[in-house]
Amino acid sequence: MADPFVVVGGDAAGLSAASKCRRTDPDRDVVVFEKGQWISYAHCGTPYFVKGEVEHLENLLSLSPAAVAERGIDLRRGHEVVEVDTESRTVTVRAGGEPFEQPYGDLIIATGARAVDDPIEGSSLDRVFTLHGLDDAAAIRAYLTPPDEFAVADLGGDDAVATDVAERYGAMTPPETVAIVGAGYVGVEMAEAFDAWDVDVHLFQRSARPVPGFGDAVGDAVIEVLRDADVTTHFGEEVVRLRGDGGTVDAVVCDTGSELDVDAALVGIGIRPNAELAADTPINLGASGAVATDAYGRTSVGDVYAAGDVAEMPHTVTGEATWDPLGLPANRAGRAIGATVGGKPTPVGSVAETAMVKAFDLECGRTGILDHQRAREAGFDPVAKTITAGSRSGYYPGAAETTVTLVADRDTGQLLGGSIAGTDRAAVRIDTVATALGGELTVGELERQDLGYAPPFSPVWDPVLVAAKVLNGSLP
Amino acid sequence: MADPFVVVGGDAAGLSAASKCRRTDPDRDVVVFEKGQWISYAHCGTPYFVKGEVEHLENLLSLSPAAVAERGIDLRRGHEVVEVDTESRTVTVRAGGEPFEQPYGDLIIATGARAVDDPIEGSSLDRVFTLHGLDDAAAIRAYLTPPDEFAVADLGGDDAVATDVAERYGAMTPPETVAIVGAGYVGVEMAEAFDAWDVDVHLFQRSARPVPGFGDAVGDAVIEVLRDADVTTHFGEEVVRLRGDGGTVDAVVCDTGSELDVDAALVGIGIRPNAELAADTPINLGASGAVATDAYGRTSVGDVYAAGDVAEMPHTVTGEATWDPLGLPANRAGRAIGATVGGKPTPVGSVAETAMVKAFDLECGRTGILDHQRAREAGFDPVAKTITAGSRSGYYPGAAETTVTLVADRDTGQLLGGSIAGTDRAAVRIDTVATALGGELTVGELERQDLGYAPPFSPVWDPVLVAAKVLNGSLP
Numbered sequence A, B: 001m002a003d004p005f006v007v008v009g010g011d012a013a014g015l016s017a018a019s020k021c022r023r024t025d026p027d028r029d030v031v032v033f034e035k036g037q038w039i040s041y042a043h044c045g046t047p048y049f050v051k052g053e054v055e056h057l058e059n060l061l062s063l064s065p066a067a068v069a070e071r072g073i074d075l076r077r078g079h080e081v082v083e084v085d086t087e088s089r090t091v092t093v094r095a096g097g098e099p100f101e102q103p104y105g106d107l108i109i110a111t112g113a114r115a116v117d118d119p120i121e122g123s124s125l126d127r128v129f130t131l132h133g134l135d136d137a138a139a140i141r142a143y144l145t146p147p148d149e150f151a152v153a154d155l156g157g158d159d160a161v162a163t164d165v166a167e168r169y170g171a172m173t174p175p176e177t178v179a180i181v182g183a184g185y186v187g188v189e190m191a192e193a194f195d196a197w198d199v200d201v202h203l204f205q206r207s208a209r210p211v212p213g214f215g216d217a218v219g220d221a222v223i224e225v226l227r228d229a230d231v232t233t234h235f236g237e238e239v240v241r242l243r244g245d246g247g248t249v250d251a252v253v254c255d256t257g258s259e260l261d262v263d264a265a266l267v268g269i270g271i272r273p274n275a276e277l278a279a280d281t282p283i284n285l286g287a288s289g290a291v292a293t294d295a296y297g298r299t300s301v302g303d304v305y306a307a308g309d310v311a312e313m314p315h316t317v318t319g320e321a322t323w324d325p326l327g328l329p330a331n332r333a334g335r336a337i338g339a340t341v342g343g344k345p346t347p348v349g350s351v352a353e354t355a356m357v358k359a360f361d362l363e364c365g366r367t368g369i370l371d372h373q374r375a376r377e378a379g380f381d382p383v384a385k386t387i388t389a390g391s392r393s394g395y396y397p398g399a400a401e402t403t404v405t406l407v408a409d410r411d412t413g414q415l416l417g418g419s420i421a422g423t424d425r426a427a428v429r430i431d432t433v434a435t436a437l438g439g440e441l442t443v444g445e446l447e448r449q450d451l452g453y454a455p456p457f458s459p460v461w462d463p464v465l466v467a468a469k470v471l472n473g474s475l476p
Helices: A012-024 A043-051 A065-070 A134-144 A163-170 A185-196 A212-228 A327-341 A372-377 A427-438 A443-447 A463-474 B012-024 B043-051 B065-070 B134-144 B163-170 B185-196 B212-228 B327-341 B372-377 B427-438 B443-447 B463-474
Strands: A005-008 A030-034 A074-077 A080-085 A090-094 A100-103 A106-109 A113-115 A177-181 A200-205 A232-235 A239-245 A248-254 A259-261 A264-267 A271-273 A304-306 A355-359 A362-368 A382-390 A401-409 A415-422 B005-008 B030-034 B074-077 B080-085 B090-094 B100-103 B106-109 B113-115 B177-181 B200-205 B232-235 B239-245 B248-254 B259-261 B264-267 B271-273 B304-306 B355-359 B362-368 B382-390 B401-409 B415-422
Touching (some): A012 A030, A012 A065, A065 A074, A134 A163, A185 A264, A212 A362, A212 A401, A304 A327, A362 A427, A401 A427, A415 A427, A427 A463, A427 B427, B043 B185, B106 B327, B185 B200, B212 B401, B212 B415, B248 B264, B401 B427, B401 B463, B415 B427
Parallel strands (some): A005 A106, A177 A264, A200 A232
Antiparallel strands (some): A080 A090, A113 A271, A355 A362, A401 A415, B239 B248, B382 B401, B401 B415
């Protein structure tokens, strides 16, 4: 019997690979090592758990350990893979006692990413949070809940939750003022979550606008909803230090010298791939620091794959290796690798860095290359247009302004990217643009796509088509 | 100075052509002949005017005559073009007095379509309606309004509305029971409109399901919402006769022999292109009876174009000439022809027959080729799969079941068409499928599109991707 398919990491990419491998080849042994207790959970749902819209931690789990076992997968939680030996084709696993060796036939590294360690001075003070995982989410919600209403059991999550941390925060008086450092999508979603608990929210961002990856027009629209929601925005200000007496944060300090007294801080400055396993192996990392892979998710070492937040994937527009740590690419690549390992070679596809974010009632989306500098580096001559158009026929109740930006290459008209913001069915419309990127359409071709029209859902010219018309009309 | 660009028909296609021609070549004379009084109105909005969600008729007008004049277009309402002479390059126009001849440099036939004349026996009885145009909509809403609340001025529409008809219906006691003959999208939308006036609605359809163009899965979903809304459905029953004593309808009679007493009937069985102008000219009609055109909207006669509901266009999937009388193709083709005539040759694009319909709270969409017989006739070997998946992450409030059908060619995997139904952002997701058709994607490529994911809007695997996964997995 062949050595098993060994999966390192029990989240989206790892469990997708494990499950698909078993379905493709039911005779193949599959072992999953997960260093923590949580498996297969929805990172992107954590702000809504903190907010309280999602009631229990287990609501965020896609698969229970029991369901994994039912698929015939040997899942070992609390097992950390600390070394890979690609010569002997073994991994070294630590789980409490003596480390042991596990031989593999095929291996996938799906170790994910983590919040940047100590991103700013003072990050290790008490009541300074990051949001990367269910234990973080549990701690923050515990802290936001008044002590007399708090019960650790209400968080859900059974055996997996870090009870001691949650109970410590659950006993504290909830914060009145919170600083969120970093207005990426986690920062913006967490502003909504804190606001729902009537916390005075201050949102800091080094650049002039929030969600910089979504482009200027979306950033401007998000600024408007944040201000309408009474979130205090500090944009163009860099937080250089979290200050605290007695080990607990009590203020944030900016590069401008300004200070703000706070009860707590959430730092959402960035994440990094957990690529340490590749160190001292012939498994190559890419320029991003994530593991380099080919079209089938293979690393530079035969029979070793990587997927999810730890791996690079080719970019839909440029073909260049790209680190895009988001949910769908992780699931898709994991699933493809599982099929490949199971005997049915399947490409992992590419990433357009498509993303969506909800900012209070505003729906935002982005895909492809919006940044002009980056477009130029990839050999394009970018031209962009931003338009505002209705989400429905103008006469139909509920039509809402929808802002669309499209970027194309001046000479060829090739579509490079797009973004969207609006309150009515805006985010899902970015999928039209993402699919146009996948089909390598020019902006002229996008303008002629036969999209749907019905007064309650979409005007004759969908906002995406309006943007394509305007951008195409501006090209030589 | 060249002879003018003559536009026959003042609705979507005609006025798009006229406007774009003027913008492209501001020196070009443009004359628009419209036989009626209404111009540039939103057909698709008429059910919502009847329902009362859209208050005034003028809300449905995209352009006023004054706005058309401001664009430098010579608009002549009440002018019917009765003949085209492609030899002498003139049209004969009737407007009250003696017909006159108008020379043209370029000509566009944009005469639209009309409800089928006398589709069933008894169609000319009083209180039997069709819904094709604002005067029809005005008459039906007048009839639904209690006489003591009715005032013709409340309909809006100023000088254009057919006041005598509206006033006659406004004086009648509103109907208690109405039969809708034909459950295409107009029939379904009108069921909602009548229901809003507390009318007892009976919906008849010859085939087993409503909206047959949307495929079986959507049809089944629509049946469910119709029944929830207490619309009585008579599917698989053909209405063969509208019966009436004294000239007014009082019953519908089916092929099964069953009869139903009604106060009024709406017949929505079909429309036909107004292609009579091409008779006795070398302008060719296609197999559909609509005017045949090339990639630039040109007919078989040089300098004569056709667009909108009177014309055929190439199909996105098959390339075959297709009659697809919907709003976006009309606007797009008209606009392209205006640009071409103005000196900037622009293709009209193709049609995927993408359509959306709202059935009470259900959003439906369709695109491409769903019908297997038609797919086979076009040389494909169709395989279809239907799935149901959530519209959001399962844990996020408001996630709704979304049903997606995709059809692909067995051997090549080429995507042929798709449909969707659901209550949460379902309809706009059909645009992803439409764009995939435009990009000539295989279903495997669609499965790998990098669509957006955010718990409030879309699960990790958008329902369209779930369908693509399942269909692709079923292909050899």
